[in-house]
Amino acid sequence: MRDKRFRVYRKPASGRRDSKKSIDDIVRELRNSSRVTDYRERSLKIHGLICAKCAREFDYKDRHLLTVHHKDGNHMNNPPDGSNWENLCVYCHEDEHSRGLLGDYFADEK
Ligand SMILES: [Zn+2]
């Protein structure tokens, strides 16, 4: 007697997988990754709910749209005074890392 398993093959979503992540995807990842939140919350507290680049202000309920950018690019450098952090909205952060570097912004958090 064999235990047959059904494999679920996903339909390729018209090449979307290989294309750039949408803002929605990024936001979803951010919300799901709790490991980002420790210094993130801190940075938001220090610098306020405002994007350092476009000066867009955010409500508490919209604060998942704000991300922490590391000024020196080193995600391990998290001084408690927030001097290496910059709050950027997801749009500006995308812009800041326009060459796909935002991908390892998330990958490096492990
Ligand atoms: Zn912005």
Ligand SMILES: [Zn+2]
């Ligand atoms: Zn960044």
